[in-house]
Structure formats: C-alpha cells, structure tokens
Amino acid sequence: MNKSLVDVGPLVLSLPAIPQLLILGIIFVLSVLLNSLSIICIIGAKAITPINLLIINLAISDILYALTIPMFAVHIVTPSWPFGRLGCQLAISIDIIAMIVGVYTITALSIERYIDVRERNRRYNDQLKLFFVIFYIIILWIFGILFPLPMSLSLFVYSREKDKRIIDCRSNWTSNDLSHYVELKFVFAYLFPSIITCLFSFRLILFVHRWSMKSRRLSSTNNSLNIYKRRATTLVLSIIISFFVLWSPLWIFQLYDTYNQRGPTIYIQILNFITIVFVHTNGLLNPLFYLLLTQNFRDYLKINKCFPWKKSPKYSQTLVYRRKAITNQDQTITSFRQQHT
Template sequence: MEHTFLLGIFVTIIGLVFLGTIILNLLAIVYILSTQDKTTIAMLVVNLAIADIIHAMGIIFFSSNLFTRSWIFGEFGCKFSLAIDVLCTVVIVYTVAALSIERYIDARSILPAKFRTLITFGLLVLIWTLGLLLPYPFIFYTYLAESTNTININNKNSTITTTIYSCQSYLTENELLVHEIILYVTAFIIPYSIIVLFSLKLLKFLRVWVKRKEKLTNASITRRRTRGVKLVLCIVLSFLICFTPFWIFKFYTRFIVDENVRRPLLQRILSYKKILEDFDKNTYKTKFFIKIF
C-alpha cells in the first residue's frame, strides 16, 4: 500500500515536471518571438528553451525504465535517449555561460548591437556542434543487451522467468572512463569557469555602476541595464546551486568511492537528476524571462 502511494506521488511529480517544462518553455518561445525587438539575449533564451524541451523528452525514457525495470524502446531508443541527454546538458550549460558573457558585454557597451548579434549566432552554432560531437560514443557504441530474470513465486514450487533489456556499451571500462573525463572537463570545468569568471566581472561592474548611476543623465538606461545584470546573475546563481552538487557527486562516485558503494548510491540519487534539472530550469524561466526584456 505504501509502495503504491509513493509510486503515485512520484508519477505525479514526473508528470508535472514534464508538462511544466514543455508549457513554460513554449510560452517563453512564443512570447519572445512575438516581440519586435530580437535582442541577443532573446536568441539565447530561445535556444535555452529549445534545449529544455528536447531534454524533457528524456523524462519519458527515464521514468518508464524506472517503473518497468526493463528497456522497452529498443536499440534506437538507447542511442537517442543517451545522446539527447548529453547533447542538451552541454547546450544548456554553455547557453548559460553565453548569457553571462552577453550580459557583461552589453552592460559594458563594448561592442555594437549588430556585431554582438553576429557573435551570439556564431556561439550558438559552436555550442550545438560541440553538443552533437560529445554523444558520439553513445550513438555508435551502444547496443541493446538481453538477459533473463528468474522470480520465485511465494508458497509455490515454481518460478517465472522474464526477459530484461538494458542499454550497454561496446566500449571498455577504460574507454568509457576517458570519455567521462572529457565530458566532465567539457561540460563542467570549462563552462563553469566561464560562468563564475563573468559573473564576478558582472558583480564588480554592478558595484561600480551603482556608484556612478547618480552622475548619469539617462536614468532609464541605467535602471534597465542594472536590472538586466541582476536578473542574469539570479539565473546563473540558481543554475550553479542546482547543478554543481550533481557534478560534484558524479565526480566523487566515479573516481573516488568504491564500486560496491557507488552502484546503490547512483541508483538512489542520480535517478532524481532530471527532476532537479527541469525544476531548476522551469523555476528561473517563470520568474525571469519576461522581465529580461
């Protein structure tokens, strides 16, 4: 009875996260595209929304695998679900990094608007290219493995044998380790360094800007830029708070703890990865995306 109740709560949460992700991101895209002023930050938010929607599709694969304990989507589903998970993770984190860079450049008025638009478009092309390259091992070296599971029936001298399917890789443990290190550096160390660096630059600039704003003649521009800086800093901060523990835990369980400890921990904790990610993304989009413009 308790198991059924908890399962019902879990299904409800997953359903709300999935629907919330799709609806909120679609609303963000429609709102931004309906405005006449297509700024560079609008391009980045639309890109982030598209990546969120694609990433949310993984909830279908993720949740069904938890409930059935067997992969039901075939070999293509293995390749597709793993590939979009890596792809969207990379695209999302680098888009947030690009947001912090764009806000800093805009606040400092370093480059003209047309040039910033061209640079932003080029960055988006590079981000998606990188995102498509990193899932390479999952696309070409993943296969569907078949195994059997025997269950003893209570109070009866009989058993039931079921076939279980799971996603496996042709790569060796060392090859997978190399890819994980590359992914860790590419999807965590590099973008997080960019985010932290430009966030600190924004904070420093904001402090100087506040001191100077009384001397500026155009108060509306001052308020607009200050507000934009604060909002992006809030987005970046919420992103770091929600994603950093996951990457630290992933590094700890992969490279430090013993294998016998790692497996149960991963099964219990990492199963909530998508829920936490989508909750974070939906939260800051609901609060901030309209005010940015």
C-alpha cells in the first residue's frame, strides 16, 4: 500500500460535464451572493451582537468554501491540474480551513443559544460576551490556518509518465500517512465539534420544550419576549440540522474511499459529486435560514435595501429590533431585542 506519490486531486469524473458545471455554477453564485448579502446587512445595520458575529463568521467561511468550486469545476473539464503547485496548496488549504471554521462556528452557535435561553436576568456583561466571541473567532481562524499546513507543504505537481501534458496535484506522503491524516481531520473537523454541538443542541431543545410548557402562565410581555428567543433558537437549530444532514454523507464517503482499494468506479464518482453538491448547498442554506427565520432581517431588506446610507425614519440602524415609542409593557421586549437576533 505504501507509495511515494499519492494523487490527492479531485476525481476526474466520467459523468457529463455540462450538468455538473451548471449545478456547481448555480450553487457558487447563490452561495456568494446570499452570504455576502447577510454580511452587508448585518454590518450596515450595525447589529454587532454575539450571535450576529458568529453568523458573519459562518457566512465568511461559506464564501471561502464556495471559492473552491471554480477549481473543482476546471478539474471536471480537464484531467490536468492547471493551477500549479501554489494553486494545489491553496485549494487543499481553503477547503480544510473553511470546513474547520464552519463546523466550530456552528458549535459556538449551539453553545451561545443554550446560554442565552437560560439567561433570565442578563447576568453577564454584553461587552464581555462580545470579547469572548471575538477572541474565540480569532483563535478559531488561527487553528484553521495551521491545521492544513502539514498537508499543503507535502503537495507538488507531477507530470504523468505516459502523458507529460497531464499534470497531477500530488502529495509525497504515503497512502498510510494520508489515511491517518483523514482520520485526524475526521476527529478534529467533524466528530469532536459535532459531539459538543449535539450535546448543547439536545439540552437546548429540552430546555425550550420545558420553557414552552411554562410560558402559558406568563404575562403577555414575557410571551412576546419568548417568541423572539424561540425565533433565534429555531434559526440556530435549523443551521445545525442542515449541517448534519448535508455534511455527514461527505464524511461517510471520505472514510469509505480512504480504505476502499477498488479504485474510482462510476458509482464512486457519482457519490463523490453528490456529496460535494450537498456540502456546498449547505453554504447557501445558512443565509437563507437567516432570511426566512428572522423577521427584522426581512424588514431591513425591504426598507433599507441593504444600503446602510439609506436610513429609514421608522427604524434605527440596527437589524435586531425596531426603535419606536416604548410603552412600559414593551420595555422588556425592546431591551431584549437590542441584543438578540
């Protein structure tokens, strides 16, 4: 099994190229546009809250991951790698960085929602929470950048002996080394953060269920307050569920392909393309959830059209709450919405 040269480039699919390119092209355009739209609207609204910072970070990782689509699309058309050694290193690095940043951001969202819904008296300083989120994001990006370095440094371009015109992106690691790296990536880029996410999501669902049962006895003000928390919780849970549904097939396929010795059959190629479509589709679903499940986000789109310099007399520059004349009954609601999505 040990080989000095192991091809790590994407499979050159024998499937029809045009349908593949069309599907990937649509996903690429929508993913970049929708995620950019969510970032622009949040920043334009100056809605800098912990959950919105995490949403922005997730959108950036989704855009970054979408940037690997053009390279993969080119490799569908031609069996030769046209981007050189630097392009080979960038493709692998961006793929892993975006994957790690995305999954750990989703983990942070599950923790943030659980802490938030349990928080009754807002005991924690909001500025301190922002500091921790910013610090977490910085550390996460450092970890994401460092993780693929060993792999990317092992990559080089290699001309095939039978046809010198065809260039492959390869690693000088043995197949055993690559298998161990896939296992390591599975543990740190999927299994470990997924366990934490599932734990906090399960506790969150249980708490929200108990909370909903008790909410019938609360006043109308508290009921309105609970609605806003439920919306933010529904948003995060939707992101988490879509992540597991669309990313799990990729990891199952990667682990199977790592230990499969039969080579890239037509069925393996089809599964490879389907899993790639799934994970990139997840990148455009996240901003769609934000658009569909956040009422004030849609209000901001309609009124300001995502241009921060076009202010509305009815709304201040914030995405998460309306600033109107406040009655005593609305005071608690407005105070809450000032800090939450």
